[in-house]
Amino acid sequence: MNTRQIKKVIIPITAIVILLAMVAWLAGSFNDKIAPILQANNHLKSSVPRAEQFIVSYSEQLSYEPVAAGIEAKQATIIxxxxxxxxxxxxxxxxxxxxxxxxxxxxxxxxxxxxxxxxxxxxxxxxxxxxxxxxxxxxxxxxxxxxxxxxxxxxxxxxxxxxxxxxxxxxxxxxxxxxxxxxxxxxxAAIDGKVVNRFAEPGDTAQLGKKLLAIYNPLTLRVEANVREQLAITLQQGQTLQVQVPSINQTLSAKIEEIVPAANTGSRSFLIKASISYNQKLLPGMYARMLLPAKPQQVLQVPSNKIASMGQLNFVWIEENDELQRRFVRLGKKSSENMTIVVSGLNAGDSVINPPTTQD
Missing domain, CATH: 1.10.287 (Helix Hairpins)
Incomplete structure (x- = not known):
């Protein structure tokens, strides 16, 4: 084998050896190895008095089923x-x-x-x-x-x-x-009220039965909703309900004044009519949600002041095995002024404390 042939063999072998050595170096093969161990968590040791801890437990929460409804006038007439x-x-x-x-x-x-x-x-x-x-x-x-x-x-x-x-x-x-x-x-005018619409102008020919004006009485507005029969049969005339009107961002009290005693065969629902107090912001045809009481639910809730936030994430600090742990949670709505429902992230029996002043 001559010198030229030897060079053709040595050069590729040398390149491969150098490449392998670089891969081994990047993988840390030439550095000292340290066995993984758990770092002591002494700085998060809990010293919170038992009286300041909140023990999470299930509580019964009334639940409401929203039903699409509309604002209608009890007294309305077509002229x-x-x-x-x-x-x-x-x-x-x-x-x-x-x-x-x-x-x-x-x-x-x-x-x-x-x-x-x-x-x-x-x-x-x-x-x-x-x-x-x-x-x-x-x-x-x-x-x-x-x-x-x-x-x-x-x-x-x-x-x-x-x-x-x-x-x-x-x-x-x-x-x-x-x-x-x-x-x-x-x-x-047949009633006291407000003109909703005008369908004709002077010079037009008024024909028999053709509508010319629409009038409604704003003092007789009420909420009407088609309620599925499983909920409708639990309602009673005179019962007070809550009604949300998203467009004006208000929740109103309504009293059931009429339950049509016949179901719609297509939707299997009953028409519920509930009276509301006069509100100058309400107009016929507005969208509303009638909140109907449903079966009570078992929920977990914690004091609102024990919930911390980081960006769009919510978390609480809990004590477990005499150590503090940060637990991310998904929140529901506020069940009261000071309590918030936790949908996930906590279990019954968890001990929740106030957020520590330092989280080093």
């Missing part, structure tokens, strides 16, 4: 016309407050006024004939008593008088009907 007529004037707009009997809409009434006048003139004409017939009947009665006319003549006068009397009665009824129809041309 429409009983006539086919042109709208001359609408005196209110959405948001206006109205009183019962206030004039809301004026319809064209010239034709209707003419009908009332015609009915009155007809009454005037018939009244004149009625008075003449009444006098004729009185004379006929006197002549009959004096035996100057026959009974047939008297009966003829009576029939004539009764016919005119019937005509006068019919004319008065026709006038009353014309006056009632004329009254329909002036549309008034």
């Amino acid at each position: 429409s016309s009983r006539l086919l007529a042109r709208i001359e004037q609408i005196k209110v707009r959405a948001g206006d407050n109205v009183k019962q009997g206030d004039v809301l809409i004026e319809l064209e009434k010239s034709d209707l006024t003419a009908l009332v006048s015609q009915a009155q003139e007809r009454i005037n004409g018939i009244s004149a004939r009625y008075q003449e017939a009444e006098k004729s009947l009185a004379r006929a009665n006197k002549l009959y008593s004096d035996q100057l006319i026959s009974a047939a003549d008297l009966d003829s006068q009576k029939a004539s008088f009764q016919s005119i009397e019937a005509e006068l009665t019919a004319a008065k009824q026709a006038r009353q009907q014309a006056q009632s129809t004329l009254a329909y041309a002036t549309i008034t």
Whole structure:
């Protein structure tokens, strides 16, 4: 083997040896090894008096099931016309407050006024004939008593008088009907309330039954919810519930005033209606949550002042085997002003203490 061939063999072998040596050095093969041991935790030894420790235990917590609900008005009305007529004037707009009997809409009434006048003139004409017939009947009665006319003549006068009397009665009824129809041309508020919406403008033609205005009474707002039958059958009329209204960030008290005694066959739920006190921030159609009492739950809870935070993480300090340990926990909602529910991270019997002043 010549020198050139020897170099071809030695160079790769040397490179491999150097590479292996570098890997061994990076792995710490040439350093002194120290066996792993547990470091003493003497600086976290607990010296907290027993009286300052809180022993975690299960407690019964009332639970509530939120049910989607809505704010509705008990008193609400749709204003429409009983006539086919042109709208001359609408005196209110959405948001206006109205009183019962206030004039809301004026319809064209010239034709209707003419009908009332015609009915009155007809009454005037018939009244004149009625008075003449009444006098004729009185004379006929006197002549009959004096035996100057026959009974047939008297009966003829009576029939004539009764016919005119019937005509006068019919004319008065026709006038009353014309006056009632004329009254329909002036549309008034049926309730005290607030105008929700306006569906027409002056110049439009009001048609029979076509809605023109919507009004509701803000003093009669209530909460309505479809509640599944398992919960609905536990509720009673007059029972007080809590209602959350997220849009105004308020929780209101509501009293059940009606439980519709028939379930919706599709959703197997009952319609629950609960009255609430007047709140000027509430409007019909708002979303709400009705909190219904459900089965009590066993929960773990700790004093809120014993919970510490680090960023978005929450933890507590517990004492175990005479040593302090930091235990990360997942929190629920506050069960009271000073207590917070712990969803996970603690067990019954754990001893929770106040966070130490130093955590070195």
